[in-house]
Amino acid sequence: MSADDSPDAYDSLLERYKRATYIGDAAGVLSWDQEVVMPEGGTPARSKQTSALSGARHDILTSDEFEADLNAAEDAALSDEQAAVVREIRREFDRAAKVPKSLVERISEETSNALPIWKEAKAEDDWETFAPQVETLLELKREYANHIDPEADTYEVLFADYEPWLDLSVAEDVLEQLRDALRPLIDDLNEADADLATPFDGTYSDDDQFSLAESTLEYLGYPDDHGRLDTAPHPFSSGTQFDARVTTRFDNEDPVGSIGSVIHEFGHATYTLGLPREEYGTPLGQNRGLTVHESQSRLWENHVGRSASFLSNYVDLVNDDLGTDISGQELYEAANQVYPDNLIRVEADELTYHMHIILRFEIERDLLSGELDVADVPEVWNAKMEEYLGVTPDTDAEGCLQDIHWAHGSFGYFPTYSLGSVLAAQLFDAAESDIEGLDSQLADGEFDALHEWLTEEVHQHGARYTTNELVKRATGEEFSADAFIEYADAKFSDLYDL
């Protein structure tokens, strides 16, 4: 897309938009810093800084000049690609322009403030410390959603911030299908008396696990000149196609958790790194929303990282770094245990995971609608845990305080985790059809063909296509949970001899 054959208004619009993106990405660096390296006492200044960046970005996206360029670009003769760019920018403008800057800055400042309060509340297992902050953020987010669309359901408006091109009804359908299909399967597994291997019975130091995390990333092809590995209380990945970082954390009794989270965050980072560099700052250089993002992390975590073929040789790295002596089959069983009594979402297996999401979705929906009081969250959380998984957390730290999302003000985010998981299965099915011998490649630690397929079908397009368009191009089918349900059923029936 050269300046020569694109309308002036389009070029001018894109320049402004890129500037806004760069400021947003700068805020991303500040957020990484806050979660990974910032000393605690830095919070008051950091809140001001991130809030000022939110405001500056908002100023650009809502300026009269921006709107004029946008209107003129829409009236100009555009290529399909340019039209897609303008579609994305229009959507962002419409949402931004409706929200007053003061509210944007306030949300940014309050979420920055909330982070240390959540950490403290979690450390002290005290929901009451965190509750006022949740109340404030809910109120601000309700206000935010009301500015964007006073007619629409609050949850629906917020959900669209994370997944712009799938209706909330699709998410609701998927969650319902998952509940209906997985609940009986989980019950069956519980009753089955298969004895899966639990080969890790020692203590595994942070240093050894860090080495393993590094080896894992190298094995998968993570480029160390475009990323880095750190530890953080809540693993995440962030960055741009030039610098996509990952974090993990360690449980000294259970190294499987960190292995999974490293491969998961690698999947996110590899998507980010696959976005076209020459489109940095434009919608064509941006990810297609959280469903697709999560599909990439889940594809690597579950369909690669939890597969028997991958683990058959990868186990050598584990044995080298942790000083263990276990087999590929043992690691495969350890990585695929289904634990209905697990309390922590990010440590959940592929099946119960979705129960954790359904619980959060229901609680958030009721919090936003006002049907549920913030003070009652612990009670409702625990009741739902009992209902869906048959287990009640002893503490709120292991219950409603476990996730960082509310401290980030991210209400409406959770369903994209389930959507991403099901999309991962659908995409992996398609990749398996297209790549001959994929399974033995995974066993051999050969990931080039899979990387290429994902880059070709997903990464390189940025936000060129809407979510469902992208899925149809890559798989030939509409977005659906079928592949996941079929995959889960086959895999776990086999593992548990059902």
Added chain:
Amino acid sequence: MSADDSPDAYDSLLERYKRATYIGDAAGVLSWDQEVVMPEGGTPARSKQTSALSGARHDILTSDEFEADLNAAEDAALSDEQAAVVREIRREFDRAAKVPKSLVERISEETSNALPIWKEAKAEDDWETFAPQVETLLELKREYANHIDPEADTYEVLFADYEPWLDLSVAEDVLEQLRDALRPLIDDLNEADADLATPFDGTYSDDDQFSLAESTLEYLGYPDDHGRLDTAPHPFSSGTQFDARVTTRFDNEDPVGSIGSVIHEFGHATYTLGLPREEYGTPLGQNRGLTVHESQSRLWENHVGRSASFLSNYVDLVNDDLGTDISGQELYEAANQVYPDNLIRVEADELTYHMHIILRFEIERDLLSGELDVADVPEVWNAKMEEYLGVTPDTDAEGCLQDIHWAHGSFGYFPTYSLGSVLAAQLFDAAESDIEGLDSQLADGEFDALHEWLTEEVHQHGARYTTNELVKRATGEEFSADAFIEYADAKFSDLYDL
């Protein structure tokens, strides 16, 4: 300064100004990240991000609304403190408003690009790789200075970016006095045959030196909830009164270098941390320019850290962390060796240091005026090293490529190092008069009284007073090099038995 008794225009001005400061501080975080943790491949995105922040900050400081508020505030009835705030903002506005935003962004982007090129050139000892970048930055900085004051000398305009309230002629006088006083002293020391102790003859690992750096910071009272220690190729400190970080680097043969740099950066950080928190974002919460900043680092590095009394007990930390067994007197002698044959500015002793500055000052002045070609810098550098210190670097890596400043586009910065050093002596003299038993406090590792004195006399005022006003209030005298020259003469005559 409450909203109740301050004029509306003043309040509005301050809100805008704070927003600009926050964005500038966000850029500071990005710069820390780039120098300390960013993977190399992140540069292209980082350049865009920092440039966008420079532009956003510039937009605020040069907006019509900002100018209108500034004019109105100047016409309002202001307290002395408010008048000082407006004086600082006016100065910044005048400089910013004259420079086109495109130039600001271009400088920011080019300096961000220059950093990896400088690193590469230094690693490969190849000035030619870096030269085109220096040429570009010189041209941009000439243009920049010309916008600010087309009548004035380019160097003078750039110098005022770092030290706004002392004339360049003061710097020139000081440099001349230092040359005149120190050259003969250095010659005398060279001829003296005092045999100072060189107790470090082993190899000291990065890990041990890192531990020592941590112990040193703790000993000095550096608060770990408001700062952090990392390594960087070029030690620096950065941050705000909430989060002031330091970096160091290690020479495995010579631990004295890192000890000095840690105490130096601690001095900077402790100034930053002493700025009033409630004034964060306003001129009253900002430092008083680089002369005063450097006076704080030099005071701690030289007048505390290189003193016999401080080292007498501090040596225990060294012995503990490095596994050595040396005496306080040996460490004192090791920390105060004068090495005219040292090539590296940041490793220079208190005397030859200023020769390094004079050399850079002369080269930069001639580069900016066009009298010196960029291609000829290595030759002129080496000739001046021979002239001032009697030694010629073997490589440009140890010569004209050693400093990061040009990669930052920081031309005109170096004289503040010498100004800061002489001010350190002047302030320390005053502190010694005011604090009874300071010397034995330093021996005992008691720094509270000195911290309090510096906070009271320097830190807490932010940019409330001009440089010379601040000096007069703290010391009762005009800014002068006399105290330093007297101090250096006495100390080194004694050490070298002159």
